[in-house]
Amino acid sequence: KWPEKITIKEVGPRDGLQNEKTFISTEDKIAWINQLSESGLKHIEITSFVHPKWIPALSDAAAVAAGITKVPGVTYTALVPNRHGLERAFQADIDEAAVFMSASETHNRKNINKTIDETFPVLRDLIRETLSVGKASRGYVSTVFGCPYEGNVDIDSVIRVSETLFDMGIAELSLGDTIGVANPKQVQEVLDVLLKRFPADKIAMHFHDTRGTALANILVSLDMGITIFDSSLGGLGGCPYAPGAAGNVATNDLLYMLHGMGIHTGVDQEKLLHASCFIQEKIGKTLPSKSFQAASAQ
Ligand code: HMG
Ligand code: MG
Numbered sequence: 001k002w003p004e005k006i007t008i009k010e011v012g013p014r015d016g017l018q019n020e021k022t023f024i025s026t027e028d029k030i031a032w033i034n035q036l037s038e039s040g041l042k043h044i045e046i047t048s049f050v051h052p053k054w055i056p057a058l059s060d061a062a063a064v065a066a067g068i069t070k071v072p073g074v075t076y077t078a079l080v081p082n083r084h085g086l087e088r089a090f091q092a093d094i095d096e097a098a099v100f101m102s103a104s105e106t107h108n109r110k111n112i113n114k115t116i117d118e119t120f121p122v123l124r125d126l127i128r129e130t131l132s133v134g135k136a137s138r139g140y141v142s143t144v145f146g147c148p149y150e151g152n153v154d155i156d157s158v159i160r161v162s163e164t165l166f167d168m169g170i171a172e173l174s175l176g177d178t179i180g181v182a183n184p185k186q187v188q189e190v191l192d193v194l195l196k197r198f199p200a201d202k203i204a205m206h207f208h209d210t211r212g213t214a215l216a217n218i219l220v221s222l223d224m225g226i227t228i229f230d231s232s233l234g235g236l237g238g239c240p241y242a243p244g245a246a247g248n249v250a251t252n253d254l255l256y257m258l259h260g261m262g263i264h265t266g267v268d269q270e271k272l273l274h275a276s277c278f279i280q281e282k283i284g285k286t287l288p289s290k291s292f293q294a295a296s297a298q
Contacts, residue, residue, distance in 0.1 A: 016236030180210025234287030
């Protein structure tokens with residue numbers, strides 16, 4: 001019933017660090033990403049090329065991208081909002097550009113200062129440009145399961161944004177529960193609709209664990225044939241333009257659950273434990289991941 005193997009996309013260095021008050025030095029970011037690269041993770045979102053004033057924590061994106069030791073077989077992704085960001089990302093030689101927008105109008109505006117309709121041509125241009133240089137493009141839709149400003153989000157809006165991004169040429173769509181409000185029934189309902197339109201192997205789920213429902217939501221997604229999940233080491237993270245948003249589901253907790261179920265990820269839990277201890281010390285506070293806390297107590 002369960003898939004034999006699933007793919008984890010580690011977003012800690014981007015989604016994890018973007019919302020942390022402590023500035024992690026460039027050198028420490030690089031050391032941490034290098035540890036992640038050695039853990040068996042095949043996809044790491046290392047930073048974002050957004051406006052440094054909007055996300056000061058990642059203002060050293062270019063230096064981070066230039067400083068890491070790339071491991072063959074690992075895809076290094078960066079988040080890009082616009083043409084300026086894409087140019088910076090290309091200069092930094094990232095492998096994959098992740099574009100992003102929201103299914104709800106207000107969050108889209110607060111996050112990237114544009115309406116949904118104004119965002120489409122910008123992303124179309126980014127995706128075309130990315131594909132033309134032989135790189136892949138990933139798309140995020142935020143606020144799929146709820147918006148911090150508008151509450152419920154219409155499924156028709158999720159469908160419209162998703163369809164448009166696929167038409168533009170993204171290789172994969174990541175469905176974001178930006179503020180961690182989803183429950184398993186809702187996930188089932190949303191996936192029921194979306195999987196009639198898009199293949200399961202092109203859909204990733206991106207759960208924030210604000211209310212403790214992320215693993216339950218992942219289990220339902222697995223049941224429905226999803227095999228790609230975004231997670232953040234230690235459970236770091238959140239969107240600074242989504243009030244109250246907490247970290248992504250912790251990679252540690254996800255691995256604990258999947259490996260316990262006999263599902264293969266290719267990731268070495270022991271190596272990630274060391275990488276978690278490293279970043280916990282640099283962040284200077286206890287990481288939210290429960291399985292990490294349990295492992296640390298032993
Ligand atoms: P804006 O102010 O509308 O930008 O911001 P603009 O195009 O009007 O340009 C203003 C100035 O910014 C110009 O400089 C540009 O050159 C410069 P000036 O001429 O005034 O000197 N500029 C840039 N500089 C560096 N890099 C750039 C860049 N772009 C413009 N890329 C903008 C629009 C999109 C830039 C801004 O709103 C922004 O950076 N937003 C990013 C917010 C963000 O990063 N949010 C978190 C990530 S999304 C997320 O976490 C959700 C996700 O995890 C999924 C989920 O959980 O749901 C993905
Ligand atoms: Mg996120």
